[in-house]
Amino acid sequence: MEQQHKLNNEPQGEELVITRVFNAPRDVVFKMWTEVKHLGKWWGPKGFNVIVKKFDLQPGGIFHYCMAGDGFEMWGRFIFLEIVEPEKIVFIISFSDKDGKITRAPFSVTWPLEVMNILTLTEQDGKTTLTLRGWAYNATDAERKDFEAGFESMNQGFGGTFDQLDEYLAKIYVNKI
Numbered sequence: 001m002e003q004q005h006k007l008n009n010e011p012q013g014e015e016l017v018i019t020r021v022f023n024a025p026r027d028v029v030f031k032m033w034t035e036v037k038h039l040g041k042w043w044g045p046k047g048f049n050v051i052v053k054k055f056d057l058q059p060g061g062i063f064h065y066c067m068a069g070d071g072f073e074m075w076g077r078f079i080f081l082e083i084v085e086p087e088k089i090v091f092i093i094s095f096s097d098k099d100g101k102i103t104r105a106p107f108s109v110t111w112p113l114e115v116m117n118i119l120t121l122t123e124q125d126g127k128t129t130l131t132l133r134g135w136a137y138n139a140t141d142a143e144r145k146d147f148e149a150g151f152e153s154m155n156q157g158f159g160g161t162f163d164q165l166d167e168y169l170a171k172i173y174v175n176k177i
Contacts, residue, residue, distance in 0.1 A: 011135040012135055013139070014144075015135040016134045016151050016154055017131065017132070018132045018155060019131045020129070020162045021130075022169055023126075023127055024127070024128055025128060028128075028169070030121055034057050036052055036055040038168070042164040042167075042168040043161065043164075045157060045161065046161075046163070047069050049069060050066070050067055052064075052065050053065060053100070054100070057080060057083065059082060060080065061080045062079055062080070062100060063077060063078040063091075064077045064100045065077070066098070075095065075097055075103070076093065076094065076095055077094055077096045078093050079091060087121050088119065088120050089118075090117070090118050091117050092114045093117055094114050094115070095113075102114070110140075110142045111143065111147065111150075112137065112143040113143070114136075114139070115135065115147065116135055117132060118132070119131070130162075132158065
């Protein structure tokens with residue numbers, strides 16, 4: 001059964017915090033996260049193609065996608081909880097099946113089913129600082145511990161994903177979107 005989400009911005013356990021500066025204005029970086037024509041071009045691990053199955057940018061809406069590469073595919077989804085253009089997106093990310101139902105991560109039976117994420121964007125001198133805060137949400141103690149033990153791996157994974165965003169921004173922003 002799918003869970004109903006009440007907006008709770010209080011971390012449960014330790015939170016992952018990743019900060020990255022992009023050489024583009026905040027409104028442009030916000031578009032990279034909120035327009036399907038862009039999001040599918042950079043989201044996900046290096047070497048994987050992202051196929052967007054559904055994208056509904058509104059509170060309660062879903063971004064449902066498949067990451068495919070080397071004969072392997074992995075499904076995921078965001079459930080959007082709050083969108084404040086151009087400064088904040090709050091969403092819960094989960095692994096899913098092809099129909100969008102929450103599933104366990106393919107790499108761990110104790111990975112949390114849901115991870116709360118708060119993405120904030122600030123701009124200074126035409127550059128955007130992205131801060132992503134995340135924590136295990138509606139999780140058991142074992143799931144929280146597994147999530148917290150994965151901080152180094154998630155930093156590397158998001159680092160690669162944000163490298164792709166950086167490369168995509170350099171290419172697309174030159175053309176002024």
